[in-house]
Amino acid sequence: MSLLSPKEGWYDTKVSKDEKMWMVIALILCIAMFVWMILWHVYGKQNPSSITYRTTTTEFARLSEAYIKRNMVGMDNGVPVVRPEPNSDVFLLAEMWRFSPAMILIKDQSYNFHIASKDLVHGFSLQPVNMNFQIYPGYDYVLKFTPTETGEFKIVCNEFCGIGHHTMIGKIIVIEKEEELAQFGYDKFLKTPAPIIEVSEDKPLSEEQMITLGEQLYNLKGCVGCHSTDGSVLLAPSWKGLYGKSEDIKENGKKSTVVVDDAYISESIREPQKKITIGFENTMMPPTQMTDMEIQQITAFIKSIK
Amino acid sequence: MFRTCDITGFKVDLRSEKLIRYNAVFAVISLLMAVVAALLLVFTRYQPIHLLGAEWYYRLVTFHGLNALIFWIIFFEIAGLYFGSTVILNTRFCSPKTGWWAFALMVAGLVMSNVIILMGKADVMLTSYTPLKAHPLYYLGIILFAVGALIGVILFFGNLMIARREKTYGETMPLVAYGLMTAAIIAVITLASGALIYIPTFLWSLGLIENVDPAMYKLIWWGLGHSSQQINVAAMVSIWYMTSFLTVGGTSINEKVSRSAFVLYILFICLASAHHLLTDPGVSSAWKVWNTSYAMYLAVLASMIHAFAVPSSFEVAQRKWGFNKGLFQWLAKAPWGNPAFSAVILAIIGFGFIGGTTGVIFGMEQTNIIVHNTIAIPGHFKGTVVIGTTLTFMGITYYLIPLIFRRKIVGFKLAQWQPWLFFIGIAMLSIGMIVLGQLGVPRRHWDNTFSGGPFTHNFNPAVDFFWVITMLGGVLAFLATLIWILIVVFSVFWGPKVNGPQDMQLTISPLPPEGKPHKGFEAPGTLVLTFLFLLVFLALFFLNWKWLAATWNVN
Numbered sequence: 001m002s003l004l005s006p007k008e009g010w011y012d013t014k015v016s017k018d019e020k021m022w023m024v025i026a027l028i029l030c031i032a033m034f035v036w037m038i039l040w041h042v043y044g045k046q047n048p049s050s051i052t053y054r055t056t057t058t059e060f061a062r063l064s065e066a067y068i069k070r071n072m073v074g075m076d077n078g079v080p081v082v083r084p085e086p087n088s089d090v091f092l093l094a095e096m097w098r099f100s101p102a103m104i105l106i107k108d109q110s111y112n113f114h115i116a117s118k119d120l121v122h123g124f125s126l127q128p129v130n131m132n133f134q135i136y137p138g139y140d141y142v143l144k145f146t147p148t149e150t151g152e153f154k155i156v157c158n159e160f161c162g163i164g165h166h167t168m169i170g171k172i173i174v175i176e177k178e179e180e181l182a183q184f185g186y187d188k189f190l191k192t193p194a195p196i197i198e199v200s201e202d203k204p205l206s207e208e209q210m211i212t213l214g215e216q217l218y219n220l221k222g223c224v225g226c227h228s229t230d231g232s233v234l235l236a237p238s239w240k241g242l243y244g245k246s247e248d249i250k251e252n253g254k255k256s257t258v259v260v261d262d263a264y265i266s267e268s269i270r271e272p273q274k275k276i277t278i279g280f281e282n283t284m285m286p287p288t289q290m291t292d293m294e295i296q297q298i299t300a301f302i303k304s305i306k
Numbered sequence: 307m308f309r310t311c312d313i314t315g316f317k318v319d320l321r322s323e324k325l326i327r328y329n330a331v332f333a334v335i336s337l338l339m340a341v342v343a344a345l346l347l348v349f350t351r352y353q354p355i356h357l358l359g360a361e362w363y364y365r366l367v368t369f370h371g372l373n374a375l376i377f378w379i380i381f382f383e384i385a386g387l388y389f390g391s392t393v394i395l396n397t398r399f400c401s402p403k404t405g406w407w408a409f410a411l412m413v414a415g416l417v418m419s420n421v422i423i424l425m426g427k428a429d430v431m432l433t434s435y436t437p438l439k440a441h442p443l444y445y446l447g448i449i450l451f452a453v454g455a456l457i458g459v460i461l462f463f464g465n466l467m468i469a470r471r472e473k474t475y476g477e478t479m480p481l482v483a484y485g486l487m488t489a490a491i492i493a494v495i496t497l498a499s500g501a502l503i504y505i506p507t508f509l510w511s512l513g514l515i516e517n518v519d520p521a522m523y524k525l526i527w528w529g530l531g532h533s534s535q536q537i538n539v540a541a542m543v544s545i546w547y548m549t550s551f552l553t554v555g556g557t558s559i560n561e562k563v564s565r566s567a568f569v570l571y572i573l574f575i576c577l578a579s580a581h582h583l584l585t586d587p588g589v590s591s592a593w594k595v596w597n598t599s600y601a602m603y604l605a606v607l608a609s610m611i612h613a614f615a616v617p618s619s620f621e622v623a624q625r626k627w628g629f630n631k632g633l634f635q636w637l638a639k640a641p642w643g644n645p646a647f648s649a650v651i652l653a654i655i656g657f658g659f660i661g662g663t664t665g666v667i668f669g670m671e672q673t674n675i676i677v678h679n680t681i682a683i684p685g686h687f688k689g690t691v692v693i694g695t696t697l698t699f700m701g702i703t704y705y706l707i708p709l710i711f712r713r714k715i716v717g718f719k720l721a722q723w724q725p726w727l728f729f730i731g732i733a734m735l736s737i738g739m740i741v742l743g744q745l746g747v748p749r750r751h752w753d754n755t756f757s758g759g760p761f762t763h764n765f766n767p768a769v770d771f772f773w774v775i776t777m778l779g780g781v782l783a784f785l786a787t788l789i790w791i792l793i794v795v796f797s798v799f800w801g802p803k804v805n806g807p808q809d810m811q812l813t814i815s816p817l818p819p820e821g822k823p824h825k826g827f828e829a830p831g832t833l834v835l836t837f838l839f840l841l842v843f844l845a846l847f848f849l850n851w852k853w854l855a856a857t858w859n860v861n
Contacts, residue, residue: 001817002551002558002619003394005476010561016828019560019614022836026610029840033670034599040672041591045859047672048594052587077760098760110859121435121520123679123748127763129857130746132678134586136520137437141587146859154763156756158679158748160367160431160438163360166751167758 048133051142053114058289060116060140064093065220068101070196072216074189076102076171078224081189084111092155092170094122094135096162098222099155099170104186107176110146122168123159132158147174152184207300214301221288223298229305235283243303249275265299307398313709313807314814317474322392322399322465326710328409329385329458330703334794336377336416337696341787343370348735348780352773353754360752361426367750369423371432375691376451376534377416382699383489383541384412384458389710390486390544391465396474400464408457415451419444431750433527436507436518445508452504456497459490481558481565482551485544488568489537495572496537499529521588525579532579535687538695539609540571542657545702546616546650552705553647554640555815556623559828564615570608581669585678594671606666613658614836618829620651626818633831644812649701649725653694656729660736661689663843673850676857681751682743689736692783697728700790707794708810713801717793718811724793728786734779741772744853 001007015023041047055063067090071082082101084090086109093100095118105111115124115135122135133143147153155170173184181187197209205213218224226236237247245260251274258264258275267274272285290298308317343366349357358366392399399405422428427441434440466487469475479487503526509515547564550556558564580597583589624636641647664686668677677683707715715721745766747754754769756762804810827833 002481002547002556004480005478006481006557006561008477010478013560013562015560015563018827018829018833019563019618022614022833023563023607023611025840026607029610030599030603030607033666034595034603037595037599037671041595044672044855045861046675046854046857047861048585048591048675049861050590050592079760120437121524125679125746125748126858127746128766130676130680130744130853131857131860132585132675132680134583134678136587138519139521139587143860148858154761156746156748156751156763158751159435160364160750162438163364163429164758165364166360166753167756169756169759169761169763171761 045146046131049141049143053140053142055116055138055140057116057118057137060091060114061093061095061118061289063114064091064100067091068220069216071193072101073104073191073193074186075219076186078219079171080219081186083189083193086110088112089114092116092124093118094124094157094168095119095222097157097164097168098225099157099168100220102171103173104181104189105145105147105172105174107147107150107174110144113141113143113145115141115143120161121159122157122161125156125158126172127154127156129153134159147172150174150176150180210297210300211304213294214297214299214304217290217294217298218301221290223288226283226285236280236285237277239302239305241306243299243305248278250278250281251275262296262299265302266295269295269298311709313804313810316393317396318710319392319398321402322388322405323710325399325402325405325409326385326388329381329388329412330706330710331798332409332413332416333378333381333385333699334791336373336381337787338791339420340370340374340378341784343373344780345784348777348784350752352777355777361429363752364429364431364750365423365426368429368431369420372419372423372448375432376448379538379691379695379699380451380455380534381412383493383537384408384455386541386545387458387462387486387490388465389706390483391462391469393710394475394480394483395466395469397465397469397472400461400468404457405461408454408461411450411454411457413454415447415449415454417447418450419447422447433524433531434507435527436510436520436523439511442508442511445504445511449501449504449508452497452500456494459493459497462486462490481561482544482548484565485540485547485568488572489540489544491572492533492537492540496530496533499526499533503527503530521586524586525583525589528579528582532582535691536571536605538691540568542653542695542698543568543609543612543616545698546612546654547619549646549650549698549702549705550616550619550623552812552814553644553650554620554623554627555817556619558615559618559622560615563611567608567611567615570604570611574604574608581674584669584671584674591671598669598671606662609662613654613662613839614829614832616654617832617835621829621832623815623818626821633834636831641813641815643722644704645721645725646701646704646812648722649697649704649728652725652729653697653701656697656733656736657690657694658839659842660733660740661686661691661694663839663846664689664740666843667847667850673854675860676850676854677743679749680743681747681749682740684749685736685739685741685743688732688739693729693732693736697725697732700728701725703790703794704812707797707801708804708812711798711801712804713797714804714809715793715811716796716801717789720789721793724786724789727789728783731779731781731783731786734775735783736779738772738776738779742769742776745769745772 068080072080073083074081080101083104089112092113092115117135117137124133124135153172157168226234228234228238231238231240242260246257247260249258310317347366349355350363422441422444428444430438430440507518510518584594621636629636629639667673668686707713
């Protein structure tokens, strides 16, 4: 008996009819569920995919940025919006703490989402549809989505990724007809992406092109998250009238004053912790990967915001 | 060295008894810390109150997970393993000194990790998925705790070997000891996985290893994470059989079936950890389907077998006592006034109907898509490890207080109600969370309104109602746990001493009279209940697959 040695002959005791019946039913249920999952792969329309590519955080971030540059038709609250062609590849980047780009999709068309992270593990939670997948750094997860309804959808991050986790939310709009764009406020966007400004050695860019590219970077690299362009103070100094301004800063604990010029902007991007503007000691600017050319473009943009 | 229990007749090694007591006390301390954190968390996620700020919310989620799932459960299980080997088998403890070393390591680990978390240096969640990085002492604390627990498990095997050699229990090991032995075997596999993942991660946090691949981390971590749940299931089911024996003199109606079911747990659970990676990249669908079906279902089958074997042990004993009328007189006339009995029956119902059903359905490759990382997931596991394992442990403690601590239960009337309060509270919490998750609400998330983000999302308005249910359930469960802790503390430290069988408030049932061999079904009432379970399962199954089919197409 449970706390005592079992009765002699316990091994040969016949199994009672009802226990046997239940075990057979349970076994059939288990096998049925196994078969069900396999059949769903054949006949069902929702299956996690088996397509993953090994990548790196830098490589995927670059892919995503290039994709956005090539396909951007507008901005929504600081997030670039793209309008992918049906059956094309869309690169969705998850990073602390945003999803980019936002998308305009067409109902009943398929899109190959490539989803990866720039830093930590994130969660892809499409709401209110409620489809949930895991996003990794270093792994490009390819999922072919076909929206079956129109409307406004959000991508919520549901894998803890730091203190800003609950501010991480992306957007997808699904339409059937062009007129529907108006209800989402997207009707003013470009119909097709702007032509790409080719950057090459022998053809120098005009001032206007530099400013346009700079503004693209402002949104792509995430500066928009903390630096405003209208004078309002978010988490960092506003860029309005910033170029040429005398700024009070702290360097190694000592106060001093600098003039905001090309060199200062370059240093602030490459070594953000070196000189900190007084009043913003508590917000850390993350180091941002930018080429020299990109820094020049951002500087041109900053200069243009009087 | 020994005392012969004047109530049960078992020989108790006094050195083992002391170790059981100390481990049990630390189990209760861990539980207290875990539930205080839980209350603060539930008042934070209930957004009309939103008690904690974001930083402390995320911090206490880590704190709660570690203390509830690891420290409370494992301290209690080590006490249980020592009991199951020395007391049940009437044998001596192989090396008490080593037992105290194991205890010291576990306490050191508990203190180290908890202090580091509260200092804010380990906001990584219990899962600590890389590249999230905690302070090295966080990982070291867990490693020390795990080493201590592993030593305790090895001592359990040492006790078993001595008992066998000195022939202290007859021909075959009693079923409860057998069940605990399977739990211990799984524990060795589990703790080995734990070492495999925590040691490199610890070295990485020190800067000695450059990188711990996050996909590899998650795979191996869940080899520790889910297998540890199977230890809990095996231990819980063993205690169910023990409670049947103590309360009604019941035993498994077929020892071969029950023992085989325990063995199935060992064979298949590690592979079943795959169900944590169903919506992850990097592993193929074939791998996912194979591991969650072939592997998991054989472990699930084991649970389904116990689902019949455990209630039938109660039913058959009760029928032998004479409660033979109709389908359910055996249940109606059962000792409901015995809090150990009510706790275990409620645990069986909760574990089966809430935790078990959702576990199997959420663990299918495709339906996982609609619940992964939503709050339905913690809803599910509160339906297994809280309403199942924790309630069971609470129940059996009502016997351990008089039998091991030799004290009467203070506040016995309250103790009779406590399992019901806890059951209702956790049922509300669990079901509330499951529904919220089905409506898309994320887990481990501080702000349902996404303030600070570029956009916002409004959940289905029904979530307001279910947040209230969740919050109220959590409060009720907290109160029920507090009551249990207070009963335990007051009884153990200040309760009147137990001087013999006359002081027992819970009866220890004698063996029922031998009945005539039963023609036809031995446990028809249990069969009806298992069919009811099947109906509920099928309803939830089709509901979830229907919801999945209504989502966008993806492949």
